[in-house]
Structures are given as structure tokens and as C-alpha cells.
Amino acid sequence: MPGEFLGRDATDQLQALVTKRVSAVELLKATLARHAATHATLNAVVAAEPERALERARAIDDARMKGEALGPLAGLPMTIKDTFDVSGMAASSGLAELRRRMTEDAVGVRRVRDAGAVIWGKTNVPVMAADWQSANPLYGPSNNPWDPARTPGGSSGGAAAALAARVTALEIGSDIGGSLRVPASFCGVFSHKPTWGMVSQRGHVPPHPGSYAERDLNVVGPMARSARDLRMLLSVLEAGPLAPKAPPADFAEMRIGLWLDEARCPLDPEVRAVLETFAQQLRDAGAEVESIQSPVDMTALLAAYQTLLGAVLGEDLPPKLIRQMERARGLAGLFGGASDDPFSPLHLARAYTARHREWLAADAVRARLRYQIGDAFDRHHVILAPIAPVPAFPHDKRPFQKRSLALSNGQTIPYNAMLTWIGLATALHLPATAVPAGRTPGGLPVGAQVIGPLGGDSRTLAIAQAIDENVSGFEPPPT
Numbered sequence: 412m413p414g415e416f417l418g419r420d421a422t423d424q425l426q427a428l429v430t431k432r433v434s435a436v437e438l439l440k441a442t443l444a445r446h447a448a449t450h451a452t453l454n455a456v457v458a459a460e461p462e463r464a465l466e467r468a469r470a471i472d473d474a475r476m477k478g479e480a481l482g483p484l485a486g487l488p489m490t491i492k493d494t495f496d497v498s499g500m501a502a503s504s505g506l507a508e509l510r511r512r513m514t515e516d517a518v519g520v521r522r523v524r525d526a527g528a529v530i531w532g533k534t535n536v537p538v539m540a541a542d543w544q545s546a547n548p549l550y551g552p553s554n555n556p557w558d559p560a561r562t563p564g565g566s567s568g569g570a571a572a573a574l575a576a577r578v579t580a581l582e583i584g585s586d587i588g589g590s591l592r593v594p595a596s597f598c599g600v601f602s603h604k605p606t607w608g609m610v611s612q613r614g615h616v617p618p619h620p621g622s623y624a625e626r627d628l629n630v631v632g633p634m635a636r637s638a639r640d641l642r643m644l645l646s647v648l649e650a651g652p653l654a655p656k657a658p659p660a661d662f663a664e665m666r667i668g669l670w671l672d673e674a675r676c677p678l679d680p681e682v683r684a685v686l687e688t689f690a691q692q693l694r695d696a697g698a699e700v701e702s703i704q705s706p707v708d709m710t711a712l713l714a715a716y717q718t719l720l721g722a723v724l725g726e727d728l729p730p731k732l733i734r735q736m737e738r739a740r741g742l743a744g745l746f747g748g749a750s751d752d753p754f755s756p757l758h759l760a761r762a763y764t765a766r767h768r769e770w771l772a773a774d775a776v777r778a779r780l781r782y783q784i785g786d787a788f789d790r791h792h793v794i795l796a797p798i799a800p801v802p803a804f805p806h807d808k809r810p811f812q813k814r815s816l817a818l819s820n821g822q823t824i825p826y827n828a829m830l831t832w833i834g835l836a837t838a839l840h841l842p843a844t845a846v847p848a849g850r851t852p853g854g855l856p857v858g859a860q861v862i863g864p865l866g867g868d869s870r871t872l873a874i875a876q877a878i879d880e881n882v883s884g885f886e887p888p889p890t
Contacts, residue, residue, distance in 0.1 A: 435468035435486030464531035485527030505547030517614020535569030564594030589833035596858030607840035662697035668791035802855035
């Protein structure tokens with residue numbers, strides 16, 4: 412039956428298509444049926460155009476029967492995050508004011524379409540991709556397939572939920588504040604935040620539709636249910652071979668720095684316990700895993716990241732749009748409040764008006780820390796670190812400044828602590844691959860990020876694939 416292929420990763424689905432065990436039309440129809448069966452619970456895919464997709468699938472089946480040359484993704488059904496322009500489909504970035512029907516694909520979307528993917532739907536996001544919950548006034552909230560009362564994360568939350576629920580096998584996401592890694596951690600799937608600049612951002616909103624800007628910090632990258640699928644999709648997105656910086660995928664030769672302790676980065680005890688167990692599993696598999704201290708001065712890094720991130724978020728937003736976002740509560744907390752936390756609303760609001768010399772100072776700190784972290788990568792192939800301080804949390808509709816995160820020991824931490832662990836790779840433009848690490852006693856997924864040196868995408872992906880195939884991989888949720 413075609414539906415039996417939905418639980419397999421994209422590589423296996425493509426092999427089934429090539430060997431004609433399933434047709435593109437059959438696989439797409441099974442995918443659409445799975446979407447229909449889960450949509451009321453998850454609300455992950457929020458826009459679909461099945462008829463156009465079926466036409467595309469029929470054309471690919473005809474071409475395959477005729478023996479014509481086809482691309483590496485030929486016939487594979489795919490969804491796309493709603494921040495990307497897709498020709499002929501609506502895109503909104505979570506805002507009715509920005510809802511638009513594009514005539515041109517985003518660069519990454521064009522590349523997967525040229526490779527033969529059958530694009531049929533758009534996945535949900537927060538307003539302007541600016542939250543760790545994927546909810547907006549236009550489409551409502553997406554739910555986590557492990558517990559629908561909880562968020563799947565953001566901003567690629569609809570994508571992660573659809574992947575985990577076997578509604579899609581591949582997704583294109585983006586990440587400026589953990590938006591690829593946090594949803595992967597919350598839903599138990601894989602993602603890869605590439606080295607900055609590896610994949611074109613053109614056609615991603617924000618910034619405004621039609622912009623040619625390659626925004627600082629932001630990246631476009633793959634999401635999947637296996638590490639090998641990440642490598643495959645990234646090779647399509649970047650339109651070229653990966654840099655040869657991968658060590659042998661042999662645990663006996665892996666040197667991993669385990670970073671779990673940082674005063675500026677809180678961590679739930681249950682999350683820490685999962686990651687410690689995961690690290691021991693890697694040791695048992697033969698890897699050298701050494702606990703390390705912070706690889707850079709995190710006080711300096713977080714302060715610089717605050718300025719750099721605030722400047723990016725503040726660019727290109729007209730007052731009318733800011734007011735609408737405030738009303739939608741998508742970024743309400745970024746415009747008021749007070750705290751000593753460098754990621755507090757007040758501090759980020761100040762960053763919107765940073766003078767150019769202040770941005771240059773932050774960029775200089777980034778350059779210094781990027782040089783200094785080279786010492787860590789001289790000693791270790793990669794750094795293994797948490798992604799989020801907590802597992803998936805319950806839906807929270809309050810404004811940012813009124814939100815907090817509850818830890819399993821009864822303590823609470825600021826909501827913007829979600830930015831801390833992801834800040835290192837983001838601020839320094841480093842690659843980071845998110846892998847499933849285990850589950851909490853309550854059954855919620857916990858992910859880890861495998862962080863590599865600048866341009867070391869092949870390295871983190873090779874290690875992630877070894878982990879996936881030998882230690883810890885995707886497990887389907889009950890939904």
C-alpha cells in the first residue's frame with residue numbers, strides 16, 4: 412500500500428519511486444490522506460494546492476515511464492515553510508497584510524522544484540517568524556504531535572510537526588533565533604543550520620517581499636527525519652558539493668566536546684539528564700566525549716548577539732507593520748519591558764536604534780570570538796550542546812513580556828532564555844546539526860546540536876549521520 416512508505420525517510424521514498432514500487436501520484440495521494448487525517452489535531456500544513464501537485468506528479472510518472480532523465484527529488488511530495496515564496500501559492504509569513512500569491516519561487520524552492528520535488532503545501536509559522544511557537548492570527552496555532560497541548564516550536568514549527576507526523580518527508584526551514592533547531596528538538600526530528608551564506612535567502616520573508624538582502628544571522632536549511640536526508644537536501648539547496656571537512660564517520664575517531672555548563676544559559680534538569688545519557692551512549696559507541704567549559708566568553712557573545720539580532724529584526728519593518736505585529740502579539744514583547752537580561756524586550760528594543768558604530772563594535776566582538784573558538788575545534792571535531800533549555804512547553808498566548816518557562820524542578824526562567832544555547836552558532840555563523848537525543852520522563856523529545864567550525868557542514872552532518880544510524884534517530888510520535 413502507498414501509505415506504508417510515509418513512515419520511511421525521503422531517501423527510501425525516492426528509492427521506492429525510482430524502482431516503481433510506488434508512483435508519484437500514489438505517494439502524493441497517500442500524503443494528502445495523511446494530512447487530512449492529522450490536520451484537525453496538528454494544524455501543521457495551513458495551505459495546500461493538491462490539484463496542481465497531482466498534475467506535477469502525473470507528469471513525473473509519465474516521464475519516468477518513458478525513461479527520461481529526472482532530478483534527484485523526482486516525485487517526492489514536499490511542503491514548504493510559509494515564509495518562503497512558492498510560485499502559484501499563497502505566502503503570508505503569518506500576517507494577513509503580507510498574504511500574497513507569488514509568480515516566482517524563492518531560490519531554495521526553485522532548486523528543489525528543478526530537482527523534481529512535488530510541492531503541495533505550506534507549513535505554519537509565527538508572525539514574521541519571530542517566536543518559538545508557531546501561531547498567528549491568520550491560521551491559528553500548530554500543535555506538537557507528541558502532545559497537542561504543547562507547541563511544536565518556532566518558527567519552523569509547522570514543518571517539524573508535519574515531519575514528525577509523517578505528513579511530509581522533507582522541508583526547507585530558516586533559522587535566526589533557533590528556528591530550525593528548536594522545532595527539531597521539540598518534535599524529535601533532524602535539521603541543519605548551515606554556515607551563514609551557504610544557501611540563498613532570496614524569496615524568504617522577512618525581509619520584505621522582493622528583497623534581495625542576505626540578512627545577517629539568518630540561514631536557510633533542510634529539515635528531515637534522517638541525517639542522510641539533510642545531506643541530500645542541502646546538496647540540492649546549495650547547488651554544489653559540500654566542503655570536504657568531514658572526519659571518517661567512525662566513532663573511534665570522533666572527538667566531541669560536551670558543553671552543558673554555562674552560567675548565562677539555564678538548563679532544565681530533565682533536559683540535562685537526557686543529554687548526559689546521550690553523551691554516554693556516544694562514549695559507549697566508541698567516541699571520545701570530553702566535558703568542556705564555555706568555548707568562548709558567553710557574556711560578551713550574548714551582548715553582541717543582542718545588538719546584531721536587534722538590528723536585523725528592526726530593519727525593513729515600517730511602523731504600520733510593527734503596529735500590526737504588536738496587535739497580533741507576534742513581537743509585542745520586543746517593544747517594552749525592562750530587565751537585566753540582554754535578551755529582554757527593553758534591550759532588544761534599544762538594539763533597533765543602535766548606532767552604526769555600536770553595530771560595528773558588536774561585529775568586532777563576533778570576529779574576535781569566532782577566532783577564539785578555533786581553539787575548541789583544534790581539540791574537538793565538534794561541540795555537542797543543548798538546543799533549548801526546556802522541552803516543548805504548553806501553548807502560551809500571553810505577550811512576550813508576560814511569558815516565562817517552567818522547569819521540572821519548579822523554577823522559572825525568562826522566555827527569552829530560548830535564545831541562549833542557540834546563540835553561539837548563530838552569532839558566529841557556524842553550522843549546527845540538530846539530532847534527537849532522547850526523551851524526558853514525560854515522553855517529550857529532547858534534541859542536541861552538533862556544532863562545527865565555520866564551513867564545517869560536512870563534518871557535523873557526517874557525525875549526525877553516524878549518530879542517527881548507530882545511536883539515536885527518529886522515533887514516531889503517538890499522533
